[in-house]
Amino acid sequence: MTEQTFSIIKPDATRRNLTGSVNAMLEGAGLRIVAQKRIHMSQAQAESFYGVHKERPFFGSLVAFMTSGPVVVQVLEGENAVLKNREVMGATNPEQADEGTIRKAFAESIEANSVHGSDSPENAAIEIAYFFSGTEIVG
Ligand code: CMP
Numbered sequence: 001m002t003e004q005t006f007s008i009i010k011p012d013a014t015r016r017n018l019t020g021s022v023n024a025m026l027e028g029a030g031l032r033i034v035a036q037k038r039i040h041m042s043q044a045q046a047e048s049f050y051g052v053h054k055e056r057p058f059f060g061s062l063v064a065f066m067t068s069g070p071v072v073v074q075v076l077e078g079e080n081a082v083l084k085n086r087e088v089m090g091a092t093n094p095e096q097a098d099e100g101t102i103r104k105a106f107a108e109s110i111e112a113n114s115v116h117g118s119d120s121p122e123n124a125a126i127e128i129a130y131f132f133s134g135t136e137i138v139g
Contacts, residue, residue, distance in 0.1 A: 005081040005118045006127035011069035012112035029088035035075035035137040073131045085117040
């Protein structure tokens with residue numbers, strides 16, 4: 001079934017000019033980029049987006065990192081897009097990421113791990129609506 005997921009190319013990747021390289025891997029995995037914009041997240045946006053992690057010890061550092069430079073927010077579409085994107089991203093910790101994944105290729109650390117992807121279709125819908133209006137998504 002065709003599905004959408006939400007993706008972020010994080011500040012460590014935009015800083016190293018890797019937007020195109022990440023997008024090539026996403027497209028190579030069979031995902032279509034149906035919406036995309038480069039933004040600089042505010043502190044409030046990052047705190048709200050990562051609200052589920054607010055009790056975690058890394059929360060403050062994560063918010064500082066995500067607001068440290070530009071990010072590219074995206075909507076990806078394809079068959080089983082949520083799972084497909086998680087597969088091409090690789091494990092959260094790049095030391096555990098498989099060969100051929102984005103995080104294995106590019107991530108600097110468990111925090112500066114180059115990309116974010118939704119973990120379920122339900123969260124994808126919430127995360128997409130947080131950054132995009134319907135008219136910005138062009139399939
Ligand atoms: P992401 O998939 O965007 O979801 C939460 C983010 O928190 C994660 O990627 C990392 O960038 C960051 N993070 C930092 N430390 C940890 C940790 N110990 N476990 C999980 N996520 C972490």
